[in-house]
Amino acid sequence: MSVKTCVEAVQARIRAAALAAGRDPAEITLVAATKVQTSDTIREAIQAGITCCGENRVQEFNTHWKDGAYEGAEVHFIGHLQKNKVKYLVGKVSLIESIDSEGLMTAVSDRAVKTGVVQDILIEVNIGGEASKSGAAPAEVEALLRLAADLPGVRARGLMAIPPVAEQPGENQRYFREMYQLFVDMRGKMADNGECMDILSMGMSGDFEDAIAQGATQVRVGTALFGQRPPMRANG
Numbered sequence: 001m002s003v004k005t006c007v008e009a010v011q012a013r014i015r016a017a018a019l020a021a022g023r024d025p026a027e028i029t030l031v032a033a034t035k036v037q038t039s040d041t042i043r044e045a046i047q048a049g050i051t052c053c054g055e056n057r058v059q060e061f062n063t064h065w066k067d068g069a070y071e072g073a074e075v076h077f078i079g080h081l082q083k084n085k086v087k088y089l090v091g092k093v094s095l096i097e098s099i100d101s102e103g104l105m106t107a108v109s110d111r112a113v114k115t116g117v118v119q120d121i122l123i124e125v126n127i128g129g130e131a132s133k134s135g136a137a138p139a140e141v142e143a144l145l146r147l148a149a150d151l152p153g154v155r156a157r158g159l160m161a162i163p164p165v166a167e168q169p170g171e172n173q174r175y176f177r178e179m180y181q182l183f184v185d186m187r188g189k190m191a192d193n194g195e196c197m198d199i200l201s202m203g204m205s206g207d208f209e210d211a212i213a214q215g216a217t218q219v220r221v222g223t224a225l226f227g228q229r230p231p232m233r234a235n236g
């Protein structure tokens, strides 16, 4: 199947899932997870209607950026991020979704101040409590959001999660539900501070409909758009 056919099919599924949940499909952003794809494939996806690309690796981002492959779309960074690579992203990507520590957040803020921008970020939450995964513990999220409100170079727009790999269909519903509750709770607390949180990023190829049913505003989809990827390192 062509990328265009896949993009249209995923968009139709998002629309159907939103309507089934009594939600406006326009509330949900499809982020194309473009790891291991070529610049040409990214251009093809944007041509087919993709408005937002999600990158996992700074090196791949740099290559596609130099190629001008993202023209017509914005880019989110969705992978594990090291402090020394923050400088390649700040001011270029519209959202860094994977902030999970005070140190990383402070590095992003410092760089943003130096560059003269305010960088939008999400807090990545390790909702399944998996030792192998990055992400802040749910109990750490409030302190991170309060730090974001104090730092001049970042604006926290919401939360992101990658739940455990599901063995049965529907298994992640409970994690999506927990994430939504955390999101609503934190959004309320931050609103008291005058901060506006409007993004909940969760759901991938295998479960984005469940995530939409539970309140996701953004789904990150790779395989359903581009086909199976070759095996790779889990994080990076």
Ligand SMILES: *Cc1c(COP(=O)(O)O)cnc(C)c1O
Binding pocket: 033, 035, 056, 078, 079, 162, 204, 205, 206, 220, 221, 222, 223, 224
């Ligand atoms: C690869 C990736 C996705 C998309 O995964 P698929 O199962 O291929 O849809 C979503 N989020 C992150 C952070 C990813 O690394």
